[in-house]
Amino acid sequence: MQQYHFRLQKLLDIRLQKEDESKRIFKEAQSEKLKVEKKLNELKDNYIKYRxxxxxxxxxxxKIRHVYLNAINYSINEAHEELAKKQKVLEEKRDELKQKQIERKTVETLKEKQKATFLKEQNFIEQKANDEFALYGFIRNLKNLKGGEMNGD
Structure with a gap:
């Protein structure tokens, strides 16, 4: 039986690499967003603590407390803006990752279909060979049986 060889394997490997790279970038973006959220929560906690x-x-x-609270409030507003930017970047990276997964799955589906077709053809060839062997065996046994009857008469 022949071994199945997918002609587009290099393309599939490249798409897998691109998907892995996209996953890594997505995780980095997610990590940055979480850092900004943590910073924002700390600022809010400080504001509540000192208000x-x-x-x-x-x-x-x-007066010092008032100036400090204004500085915290300004930092909170900046953190909100930064968080919005990070969320936007994260959504872009998520969309890129989805696209990379679709591209990989497309090639994988093609590979699976071609492999199924290949295996079906191989099974058909094997079944045909088995049928021929069975037919030859039947004919041989039939000749031996007829030859034995003629010699026995």
């Missing part, structure tokens, strides 16, 4: 101003503080302490 209450007590009357026991001096005017200077209240």
């Amino acid at each position: 209450t101003i007590s009357n026991k503080e001096s005017v200077i302490e209240q």
Whole structure:
């Protein structure tokens, strides 16, 4: 029986490599987005922690706290913008990954169909050879049987 050889194997290998690279890039983008989300949550926690101003503080302490809260608020707004950009990049990378997977699956499906056709043809050839051997064996046995009857008469 012959071994199946897929003529487009190099193309499939290239598409697998591109898909793996796209997966790596997607994971990096996802990691960056998570870092920005973590930073944003820390800023929000700091804002909540320091937003209450007590009357026991001096005017200077209240002024420092107010300036600090403004700086945190500004950082929160920047982090929101950065997060929106990271989410957009992440969606682009997700779409690229999906496209790479579709391209790979297309070639894999072609390979599977061609392999199934090849195996079907090989099984047909093998069945045909078996049928011929069985027919030759039957004819040989029939000749031997007839030859034995003629000699026995």
